[in-house]
Amino acid sequence: MTEQERIHCEEVVASLLEYLDGELDDARRVRIEDHLAECRGCFSRAEFERALRSRLQALATAPPPDSLKRRLKAILDEF
Amino acid sequence: MEHGSLRSAHQRGQSGRDPPACAIDNRTFFTLRVEELADRLYGVALRFTRNRAAAEDLVSETVVKAWAHLPQLEDRTCFEKWIFRILANTFFSQCRHEREETLAAEEDEDGFSLFDRLHQPFLLWWGNPEQELIHKLLCEDLDRALGALPDCYRAVVVSVDLLGHSYAEVAEMLGVPVGTVRSRLNRARSQLQRALWHQAQAAGLVSGSRDEGDAHD
Numbered sequence: 001m002t003e004q005e006r007i008h009c010e011e012v013v014a015s016l017l018e019y020l021d022g023e024l025d026d027a028r029r030v031r032i033e034d035h036l037a038e039c040r041g042c043f044s045r046a047e048f049e050r051a052l053r054s055r056l057q058a059l060a061t062a063p064p065p066d067s068l069k070r071r072l073k074a075i076l077d078e079f
Numbered sequence: 080m081e082h083g084s085l086r087s088a089h090q091r092g093q094s095g096r097d098p099p100a101c102a103i104d105n106r107t108f109f110t111l112r113v114e115e116l117a118d119r120l121y122g123v124a125l126r127f128t129r130n131r132a133a134a135e136d137l138v139s140e141t142v143v144k145a146w147a148h149l150p151q152l153e154d155r156t157c158f159e160k161w162i163f164r165i166l167a168n169t170f171f172s173q174c175r176h177e178r179e180e181t182l183a184a185e186e187d188e189d190g191f192s193l194f195d196r197l198h199q200p201f202l203l204w205w206g207n208p209e210q211e212l213i214h215k216l217l218c219e220d221l222d223r224a225l226g227a228l229p230d231c232y233r234a235v236v237v238s239v240d241l242l243g244h245s246y247a248e249v250a251e252m253l254g255v256p257v258g259t260v261r262s263r264l265n266r267a268r269s270q271l272q273r274a275l276w277h278q279a280q281a282a283g284l285v286s287g288s289r290d291e292g293d294a295h296d
Contacts, residue, residue, distance in 0.1 A: 017268065018261070021239060023246055041200060044209070048194045051213045052272075053240055055221055060241040062122035068135045072117065072142060076110055079146055 007031050012042045020049055105149055112158050113142055120166060126237045127170045129226050137173075141166040163242050167234075168252050174230050190265070193272040197285065208285070215284050216275065224274035232267035235260055 012035050018024055019032045036043045064072075113120075120141065124134035145162045152161055197209040225233060238244045238252070239260075246264070250257045279285045 017265070021246070021264075041198075044198060044207075045194050048198075048209045048213070051210060052193070055213060055216060055218075056225070056236075056240050058218060059126055059222055059225065060122045060237075061118045062125050064117050064121040064138070065131065065135070068121060068138060069117070071135060071139050072113065075139060075142055075146075076106075076113070079106055079109070 007035055009035075009039060009042055012036070012039070013045065016042070016046060016049060020046065020053065108155065108158075109146060109149060112162075113145075116159060116162065120162070123163065123166060123237060123241060124170070126222075126225060126241060127167075127234065129233075137166065137170055140169050144169065164244070164248070164252070167238055167242065167244070167249075171234065171252050174234070189269065191269040191273040191276070193276055196276055212279055212284055216279070220275065220278050220282075224271050224278060227274050228267055228270055232263055232270060235263045236267045236271065239264055 012019075012032055015024060015028065015032060019029060024032065036046055117138075120138045121134060124137040124141075125131065128134045128137055141162065145165050148165070152158060193212070194209050197212055199208055225236065228236065234253070235249055238249045239246070244252075246257050246260045250260045253260065276285070
């Protein structure tokens, strides 16, 4: 990789969340991945953001109360 | 969800008339998938609405809409993403009146990073304060921080981080430009991490020694 193709930590920090969201084009994604493979600080930052997101994703599940189960059953009975 | 509670509904065929074979297949498929996804449908609805009764209403309305539009679902393997999109769309359509709150909230957040507060590069080989905090946070902490966000911010965090929607999908559902989704998401994550920082300080999980420079404190 040439010096021109390299990106600096500031650019990685600015684009990191979009990178983790899968919103970057292939060229930028690869440049960030190359940087993360070499830069311990940015790698740690990415790991932290991934771990925090993983904890948040656990909030997407909650046992439905009995009242909702009964309601869904009644709805499905109507179909 | 309790097994059998929904499945029995279609098995008994209580509609009073015999549907054609293809309708039975659709109904079986639909009932089983709703049953499988009930925990997530309710969980996501609860994060969107912050209210149990409203979450039940949202899930119920979503299921009714999904059934009505099931013939339009060409690929059944996409059912999960499809029904959660209906759920998000239903929630967004309910809260469009809150745009004034959105505009007010968009003006007051800078970039706050928990990592910047916690990371100590010289301790790299002896400890990892930021990962330690992640492990110490309770679901209750995360729920409180997420619930404290304005609706417009919480909606994009739930859509992107919990549901995995793209910025373009969220923009389409909200009827706003992709750039607006991006900026709301950045501000939302900043507020979320600030809230977690304050909660961690209050609980004694962090020292708070790197507070300087936080203009909002």
